[in-house]
Amino acid sequence: MADCPKILVTGLGAICAAGMDPESVWHRVRSGQSAISPIRQWNASVWPVSVAGEITEFNARALVEDRKLHKLLRRTEFLGLYVADRAFAHAGFAAYRDSLDAAARNAFNDRTGVYVGTGGASFQDQYVFFPLLTAAAGDLGVFGRELAATVNPMWLLRTLPNNVLGHIGIRHGLKGPNACVMNHSTSGTLAVAEAAEALRAGEAERAVAVGHDAPIEPQTLLYYHRLGLLAADAVRPFDARRSGSLLGEGAAALVLETEAAATGREAKILGEFLGSGCASEAQGLLSIRRDGEGLAYAIAVALENAGIRAADVGMIVAHGNGTRQSDASEATAIRRVFGPTPPPVTAFKWAFGHLLAASGILEAVLALVALRHGTVPGVATLRELDPGFANLPVSAEPQTPRSDVGLILSRGFGGTNAALLFRASPSDAG
Amino acid sequence: MTGVHRRVAITGLGLVTPLGNDAATTWNALLAGRSGIGEISIFDASGFPAHIAAEVKGFNPHLAIDDRKLLKFTNRSHAFALAAAEEAMRDAGIWPARGSETRWGCVVGSSMMGMEFAELGEVHRHCGPDGEFHVERLLTDRITADPMVFCRIQPCTGLALLLRRFGIRGYANSVHTACASGGQAVGSGMKLIRRGTADWVLAGGFDSMITPIGLAGFCLLGALSLDNETPERASRPFDATRNGFVLGEGAGFLVLEEWEAARRRGARIYAELAGEGNSLSSYRITDSHPSGDGPIQAMHQALANAGAPLDAVDYINAHGTSTPMNDRSECTAIRAIFGPQACKIAVSSTKSLMGHLIAAAGAVEAAICALAIRHGILPINANLREPDPECDLDFVLGGPRVMRTGVALSNSFGFGGSNSCLTFRNPEEAPG
Incomplete structure (x- = not known):
């Protein structure tokens, strides 16, 4: 990609059970203390799974001040808007835009993209219809007639999947290219990839990529449990006795800029987007290929897209969701691409759960922080590496990255695999 | 960058719409000016403020999908998607095979999902x-x-079903920007080919919100026409008396193919998908600014992206929902871009006959633009009887207009403020 502009990272934001900004999440991960805890949003004590990566101090007003939005938005959206605000602040956008004249400000807004990865349907949104269903007692005629008197007129707007995209635009006055990805656990990852490709193609000069999700709700939790995807107490990626994942909630954001835009305003450079890859396994919604081929191909595409070799990768942040099948095929895919001596591998879901649509982008943010600190954090819940993965360099203890390049992997329902490659800037020279 | 010189051909299309369960039937109904709008029959909607819609009729998912395993995961909108995509793939006459399967991508604009x-x-x-x-x-x-x-209600289920059905092993993405979803999915597919990520892309959209909850949501917002007594007249984009949109359902899919590969195999090329514009209005969640700010940027980019001068545009398939605000803002945007040239461009909104297909609309209307170029005929803007001085453009009225189209645009604007504009070029005019 020699004649493409370099795409630089100039702002980060993150929130999850382990903290409200990238550095606090990082410190929590480094401490080895998981933020998985008993669910508080409802009484889950008698549930088959009663723990999750829940943001226990969730306070919508502390996340987004604008009072007008509080009746219009749901938990997941406050998380998304919060991290976008934080990433913009981190990048120093407001001060820079304020320094421009009106024409340059308009150009700034038109040339700023917004790319969001978002989660799925919320069941709770539909319970809003319970009082009406009770009143209708099975009579659709009554349901239709009593509708306006019973249900909030804004119901549909509250449940729009692309609300974070629209409200980031309105709050920050941005009008550039955009996308809202709804592709399960690759959503946030693909939002980053699409934002970067838009900048490479010259569609915009800067963009924010956001992933957000809040899947910890009663009916969703039971479905994940019944699909056999959840552990009872802890996520243990690559462990011999791993038994599944745990849901988490949160959001993360990355501000990306072309090199010309970032250096033009003397922005602090945190890292560089190098490339991305995406591949499908084409086997249906829930199947995973044992041979890891889809994931291996996604990694190969990302390396080619970045114009680097497998040997240049210094650290792998695995999807590592802790399920038997996914971790096994992921270990196989890593071996297929990296041979017998892959760079240090880690995974983060043990610390704050599986954020689904937000998981890949949060883990990309943490990968940048980790590389800037020069440390591959350990997987603290790992007790005994699965003997099937014998030469996979994953450990409960911290490791040293082989280079400043990180590979971040995401896998979602539908057999989609996505890979991102970033180079971190040294933390003191940024 | 490899992308700049790679061009994109539309070599297959498939439709399931309120006007017909395949592309030919839909196209013929459009030319005949037949409306697909009537009393809702899927459920008893008589008590709802609006009880008319544009339903897909006589559709049997068991005929469309022969794979029982797939059917288990399939809701109504997924069945539309599988049928329309199947038609598009057969129409293109090319299929992922060993060696090419990872060079196939798939991008879909997916419906909002909830429990049945x-x-x-x-x-x-x-x-x-x-x-x-x-x-x-x-x-x-x-x-x-x-x-x-x-x-069945995972937002990526439709995508997963398509990937499995056709064995697509490359880039796969499911997007949702409300009524702009289908347009953005097709535009995103074009970019995959341009930047070298794929050589073929199955791109489209599907939706079915004609359910008690979907209808309730739009009724509560006051977005729908309440002309229940005159369903065929209810959707009248750009008419001075327009009073809301009519909910539709269906799916549209295109097979996009790298131009040279399509030429080499002698494929029939409907049109070149030549450009895409994509912007945010950032005004209100439900509306663009009356000045057209937002849609203006999308149309400008779509033309610049295609390298098409203003005076090359012959036809615009408008978003034209028939709501007071959208149609006015869209006309203002077209005027702002084309100036005095605007009156030389034929404009129609096919939503006048098939209603608003929400996440599928942009993809279905992309297929209509391809057909309009291919056949040299423009479908009408039905029901425009009383001109609105604020919507003063050359609408296709009375009957379809026999006219060769060099360049066409298709607009799709969504709740949330996302705008998509696609540029189509007649293959005879495509450079090279």
């Missing part, structure tokens, strides 16, 4: 018969015990 109304009704009876939600009762609820309910 009957399922919600069961959860209500078990967990909240008094109107309150009793969370502990979910533990013994039958609907909650069935993970297939959950699987």
Whole structure:
């Protein structure tokens, strides 16, 4: 990609059970203390799974001040808007835009993209219809007639999947290219990839990529449990006795800029987007290929897209969701691409759960922080590496990255695999 | 960058719409000016403020999908998607094969998802018969015990079904920007080919919100036409008396192919997908600014992206929802871009006959633009009888217009403020 502009990272934001900004999440991960805890949003004590990566101090007003939005938005959206605000602040956008004249400000807004990865349907949104269903007692005629008197007129707007995209635009006055990805656990990852490709193609000069999700709700939790995807107490990626994942909630954001835009305003450079890859396994919604081929191909595409070799990768942040099948095929895919001596591998879901649509982008943010600190954090819940993965360099203890390049992997329902490659800037020279 | 010189051909298309369950039937109904709008028959909607819609009729998913395993995961909108995509693939006459399967991508504009109304009704009876939600009762609820309910409403389920059905192993993405979804999905597919990520892309959109909950959502917003007595007249984009849109359902899919590869195999090329514009209005969640700010940027980019001068545009398939605000803002945007040239461009909104297909609209209308270029005929803007001085453009009225189109644009603007504009070029005019 020699004649493409370099795409630089100039702002980060993150929130999850382990903290409200990238550095606090990082410190929590480094401490080895998981933020998985008993669910508080409802009484889950008698549930088959009663723990999750829940943001226990969730306070919508502390996340987004604008009072007008509080009746219009749901938990997941406050998380998304919060991290976008934080990433913009981190990048120093407001001060820079304020320094421009009106024409340059308009150009700034038109040339700023917004790319969001978002989660799925919320069941709770539909319970809003319970009082009406009770009143209708099975009579659709009554349901239709009593509708306006019973249900909030804004119901549909509250449940729009692309609300974070629209409200980031309105709050920050941005009008550039955009996308809202709804592709399960690759959503946030693909939002980053699409934002970067838009900048490479010259569609915009800067963009924010956001992933957000809040899947910890009663009916969703039971479905994940019944699909056999959840552990009872802890996520243990690559462990011999791993038994599944745990849901988490949160959001993360990355501000990306072309090199010309970032250096033009003397922005602090945190890292560089190098490339991305995406591949499908084409086997249906829930199947995973044992041979890891889809994931291996996604990694190969990302390396080619970045114009680097497998040997240049210094650290792998695995999807590592802790399920038997996914971790096994992921270990196989890593071996297929990296041979017998892959760079240090880690995974983060043990610390704050599986954020689904937000998981890949949060883990990309943490990968940048980790590389800037020069440390591959350990997987603290790992007790005994699965003997099937014998030469996979994953450990409960911290490791040293082989280079400043990180590979971040995401896998979602539908057999989609996505890979991102970033180079971190040294933390003191940024 | 490899992308700059790679061009994109539309070599296959498929439709399931309120006007017909395939592309030819839909196209013929458009030319005949037949409306697909009538009284809702899928459920008893008589008590709703709006009880008309544009339903897909006589559609049998079992005929469209012969794979029983797939059918288990399939809701109504997924079945539309599988049928329309199948038609598009057969129409293109090319299929992922060993060696090419990873060079195929798939991008879909997916419907908003929720439990089926009957399922919600069961959860209500078990967990909240008094109107309150009793969370502990979910533990013994039958609907909650069935993970297939959950699987059918995943936003990526439609994509997963298509990937499996056709064996597509490359880039795969599912997007949703409300009514701009289908347009953005097709535009995104074009970019995959341009930047070298794929050589073929199955791109489209699907939706079915004609359900008690979907209809309720739009009724509550006051977005729908309440002309229940005159359903065929209810959708009248750009008419001075327009009063809301009519909900439709269906799916549209295109096979996009790298130009040179399509030429080499002698494929029939409907049109070149030549450009895409993509912007945010950032004004209100439901509307663009009356000045056209937002849509203006999308149309400008779509032209610049295609390298098409203003005076090359012959036809615009408008978003034209028939709501007072959209149509005015869209006309203002077209005027702002084309100036005095605007009156030389033929404009029509096919939503006048098939209603608003929401997440599928942009993809269906992309296919219509391809057909209009291919056949040299423009479909009408039905029901425009009383001109609105604020919507003063050359609308295709009375009957279809026989006219060769060099360049066409298709607009799709969504709740949330996303705008998509696609540029199509007649293959005879495509450079090279």
